[in-house]
Structures are given as C-alpha cells and as structure tokens.
Amino acid sequence: MDLPQGVPPAQLLKVLILGAGNFGSCLADHLAEVDHTVYIWSREADVVEGLNKTHRNPKYLTDHTFLQSITAIGPEFPDAEILNHVDVILFAIPTQGLRETLVKVRAGLNSKEQLPLFIFVNKGIEVETQELPLEIIADTCGVDVARVATFVSGPSFAKEIVRRQPTTVSVASLSPEHAQRTSDLFHQPWFRCYTNPDPVGVELAGALKNVYAIASGIADGMGYENNTRADTGLITRSLAEMTRVGTSYGASPLTFLSLAGVGDLFLTCSSTTSRNFTVGRRLGQGEDLDYIIKTLGSVAEGVTTSKALHIILEKLEVKAPIAEGVYAVLYGGRSAKEMAGELMSLPPLSEIDLPVHISKPVRALMKKLGIKEGDLSPRASVLSTIGPD
C-alpha cells in the first residue's frame, strides 16, 4: 500500500509528549514524521530504553518501528529545563493520572514566560471528583490555562494511525485560536482535524463512549447480533443517553453528532481493537473483571469513567439506563444476562428526550470557568432562558 506523504508544517515546533503508551507513542511518530522535534516521557524505564536504542516500544504498538528522531526521556519526570524548552506539552496519560501530572508540570513551568500549548488526548472523567479534564486543568493550573487548553478526540485507533489509515478527529477548545494552532500541528493528508468550540461536549462524548463500548461489547460477548448491538439499537440508544447527559452540562447536542460523538461511539462500539469493547465482550462471555483488567495490558478508561458517571447521573438527575446497566455489571454484582433482561423490560419511552435546562452543578462549573451560557451553544443559551432552574 502506498502511504500518503507528510506535508511540511508552516512552523516546526518542539513537542513534549507525556505518556508513551499506545496513543502517546503513536502521536510521537505522527509529529516526528513531519520534522517537529519530539520528546516523549515514560515512567517505564524499559519503554524509554526501547524507544531510544531499538526504536521499538516493548509494551505498546510492539510491531511498529518508530522514527529515530524521537527522543525518549524518563523514568524521572521531565525537569524544568525541558518543560520550559518546549512549545507544546501533549498529555497522553489516562485520566486518573492527569491531576498529579498537571501539578508536576505546573510546578516546573516558569510562570513569567508564555506557557506552552497544552493538548489533551485522554478520554475519561476523574472518579474521585467526577471532574472533566477541563475542570482538573482549572484546579491545578488556573482558569486561564483551562480556557486555552485543547482537546483532541474522535475515532482514532493508535494502531491504525501508525499505519496512516485515513483518520479524522475533532479538536476542541474554548479558544478558537488555540484550537486552530492544534489543528495546524496535527493536520496531515491521513489525519484530518476539524475544530470544535465545545470542549465540554467533546470531553463528555469521548469519556462516555467508552462506557457504551463496554455495553456493546457485553452484548457481543453474550452472542447478540446486529439488531441488538452495533450500528443499530444499543448504539443508537447510547447516543441518545450521551446527548442527554451532554446537554444537561450545557454542551451542544450537535457535538454528539460530530467525530468526537457518534464517530467515536460507532468506532469503539463495533471493533475488537477497542479495549473498552474488549472488556465488555469478555464480561459478556463470563470472565471476571479483575482478571480482565490484569490481563488487558493497557487502559480501558470506561471502567473508571463508569464509576464517575454513576455519581454524576445521580447529581444531575439524568436517566441513562444503559450506563447504569454497565455500572451494575462492573460494580454491582449484576450479571450481563440480568442487565440485558432489565434493559429490555423498561417501559416504552419517548425517543427524543433532551432536557430543557442546564443543571445547577453545570451552572456552578460554568461560573468557575468563566463560561457564559451563550459561549457554549445557541441551544444551551436559549434553553437556559426558558428552562426551569
């Protein structure tokens, strides 16, 4: 197969990637291909050694030979010299480790100078606080940093990007200028970027689709076929649930029809390449969760996000029976068969059921981040003026 050629960027940048798992390593190769200077940090000494000496990652994307220009650093956390040397810091570690990493980055950065561009590719919600990455960034680095942070999300398996399979993603930020800078950094003939002004929606979509991929995997593992799972019933109702949660956060419903929304939902709910789908599939086949996690070898964010989402749903008073079914199987001792029986026994419901108000916790979040209602989407703004508080 002829691989598409890289297009030289207008500006060559120095990029530090934090996390050398599947996605961090893949993006290192993607950026090094067009001559950006790429440093990648791993807390795993064997990964650092492998990338530097043999240009192979011994734990993730093990079949791929990485570009020799990539410099791996670690296992010690990058020092102030490197943190202040780079133009971009790309966070490619699971969401549960994001807060501690941001604290270390902030401590090492020289606050008097212009901060590097912060880019996030993780797809999850912090369990302890039920916060989205945007809020974690505001907590650890301040609202000004959160307002210019950018989030790359969408249907994008690392395994396929390194083989330059055509891929398309959403790039979201409250700052259009920073979204554009991030898009300029990544955009290539095999990796198209679309900017999006709704980071809350994009983050929620990316996090929630992982929970629904577990549901879809469970259905597949139980032997259910097409009507039930992929392309049809379960995925469509998952999209309705995601949109319901998202709009009660003030996100645009259109974001759930974007690459980060339905695009990633379809991808992750219909492929055994997905770790979240695989977790569900193995649960549906009767395996034990602890054993699945121990043997997966890589993160499945939906497992932890399910916990956070369970608490969020209660706080928002939003109904999401599929997500609650996944939570019950993961943490409530419910079998996959019981979950399926309960979902199919629900009374008939209206199909279009978006909420007509922004919930109180979301108003508090928007206030904290300095987001005005009209910033998010026209619909959210209109609804907030007519909906009950």
Ligand SMILES: NC(=O)C1=CN([C@@H]2O[C@H](COP(=O)(O)OP(=O)(O)OC[C@H]3O[C@@H](n4cnc5c(N)ncnc54)[C@H](O)[C@@H]3O)[C@@H](O)[C@H]2O)C=CC1
């Ligand atoms: N693999 C993929 O195709 C894609 C992954 N993502 C997202 O990117 C994020 C990272 O995923 P992967 O790279 O696939 O995961 P992975 O499991 O392959 O690698 C995770 C990396 O993060 C490191 N890590 C874990 N906890 C850490 C902590 N507390 N502090 C520092 N480092 C830590 C691990 O040592 C490892 O290097 C996840 O949120 C995932 O949902 C997004 C799009 C595609």
Ligand SMILES: O=C(CO)COP(=O)(O)O
């Ligand atoms: O988010 C992904 C692709 O877009 C990767 O999905 P998994 O984390 O389920 O493997």
